[in-house]
Amino acid sequence: MKSIVINILLLLYTNLWANAINISLNDDKIDVLSKSEILVTDRIASINEVKDKGAFTNFLEKHINLGLSHEEALWIKFKLVNRSEKEIDYLLELDNPILEHITLYNYKNSTEAIHQGILHRYKGQKSILPYFDIHLEANKSQEYLMRIQSRTTTTQLSLQLIKKETYLNNDKNKQFNILLFIGVISGFFIYGLSIFVYTKNISYFYYALYLLSLSYQQLTYVGFLPIYSSESFITFDNGMSTIKGGISIILSALFSSNFLKVSNVKHLARTYKVFIVLTLILLSFSTPWFYHPEFMMITALAFIFFNEYAAIYMYRSGNKQARFFIVGWTFVMIGYTIFLLDIFGLFSVMYATPTLVLWATAVEALMLLLAFVDNVSILQQQRTELSNKLNMELQQRHDLIERQVKLRTQELQLSLKEKQTLYKELHHRVKNNLQIIISLLRLQQSEISDSNLHDSFAKLEGRIKAMAKTHEFLYQSDKIDKISMYDYLLTLCDDIEDTLGEDNLSYKLDIEVFLPFREALYVGLIVNEFIYNAFKYRYDHIKVEVVIEFCEVQNIFRLIMRDNGAGFHSENENRSSSLGLKLIRTLVENQLHGELNINSKINTEFIIEFRL
Secondary structure, three states: OHHHHHHHHHHHHHHOOOOOEEEOOOOOEEEOHHHEEEEEEEOOOOHHHHHHHOOOEEEOOOOEEOOOOOOEEEEEEEEEEEOOOOOEEEEEEEOOOOOOEEEEEEOOOOOOEEEEOOOOOOOOOOOOOOEEEEEEOOOOEEEEEEEEEOOOOOOEEOEEEEOHHHHHHHHHHHHHHHHHHHHHHHHHHHHHHHHHHHHOOHHHHHHHHHHHHHHHHHHHHOOOHHHHOOHHHHHHHHOOHHHHHHHHHHHHHHHHHHHHOOOOOHHHHHHHHHHHHHHHHHHHHOEOOEOOHHHHHHHHHHHHHHHHHHHHHHHHOOOOOHHHHHHHHHHHHHHHHHHHHHHOOOOOOOOOOOOHHHHHHHHHHHHHHHHHHHHHHHHHHHHHHHHHHHHHHHHHHHHHHHHHHHHHHHHHHHHHHHHHHHHHHHHHHHHHHHHHHHHHHHHHHHOOOOHHHHHHHHHHHHHHHHHHHHHHHHHHOOOOOOEEHHHHHHHHHHHHHHHHOOOOEEEEEEEOOEEOHHHHHHHHHHHHHHHHHHHHOOOOOOOEEEEEEEEEEOOEEEEEEEEOOOOOOHHHHHHHHOHHHHHHHHHHHHHOOOEEEEEOOOOEEEEEEEOO
């Protein structure tokens, strides 16, 4: 009779609190949020202000999602009633593992506060979801007030009472699934890194780094990483959410652009670079004083859709290995879109499937891995086809060459001899023609009494002789491709000496160079002009002494010519503007494409350098 009266009184008491949550020992899991009252305030509001002035409203849903609410705090007021004759112990569980600050107050005694959340985990806690121990005496009630505030993540949660055994079993299953994910991703990571070491293909390296970055981000999001981390690392990691997202975008851009081979498609390559630069700019602004992860999330969403477009574009352009990339990236696009809608509070589904993005990541990694395998398979097939085609072509060419080699060998031997004979005959005829021209000049010269004009004819004769000598050497030599410059210049100087007289000219040669016909001709003309100029501008009645050095050093040909005549001083100004010097400059700069340096303070020295 006494217990019936107590229950009736307790029922009347609880009716005064419409949202009171009745608990019995048979309940394995009890929803709390749908029978609570909520209030959203700014994050600096105190509990006394909330109790005195807060206008709480009933909340009838099992899940609440406020989106990214950096400057707001969520307050939840609820009352628990134990209607049984025994004490009851439950865990009050929140199904969001990365909420930063969670505080549970005794409503009547606000000094009784317990802190939880990713930044206030219980010492030695090895479970994922935050929880509070709830103890209710028999036939007793207790009123609570909970404050939730998160700056770096979305404020969303479900709130339920759950038996400890059920909580631990659920946590064990969650951790098992996460460990399975870690095993799968680790396998993909090791495979990608191994292939990179073996093939040196940078795409595999970016793939491995991208997986590492994405996995690290997801393990934090599902609450697994904080279990095995120190408090200082958790605090540091919690402030790195934007930076982690930015690094994932950059690595994904590097991996995708390399794998899809977009370097030849300018608008795609340029857009990938724009995303990388934009991400770096956003990272530079990601500070504790300017914390707006929305910008990075929107950039990531835009990048994901662009990456899907780029893969489809490259596939339609003939890049067949992009097909698995498209499938894998579709999973990322769907998963991340749902994730963002959840983060911004527009659509709540992640609370029911918290590992959705985790497994979307695993499927993506698998598809990307299959894309690599498919790429290798396509390349192997192409290589096999190309090899077979090449072998067939080589065999056909080999048979054809074998049939023609014997014929061509005989023809070639005859042809070379014929060509050599023809070349020699050609140079011989040219030399004879030049000799005829020289004879004509001499006939004309004999009729000239003007000494200046007579000298001009003599110089012209010398120039033609220099050209004739090169042709003479070519038809007399066994080698028609190169001329011995020592033999050539020695003969040339002998001819000039015969013309000027031994009493007027002596020369010394130091030459170890062979030149082709064209360059030998230009050098002969230059030497001819130098000697005649030296003779023309010599000191009176002094014998001209000429030294010619010609060598090759590291593919640079250097021709040095010295005389003992008058330099380019004030008494001999005409020499610097003479036709002979102009001809030398023209031959050096325009024909040999070399440089001419003249030292003429006392005597005259020409230094000519050129390359073939």
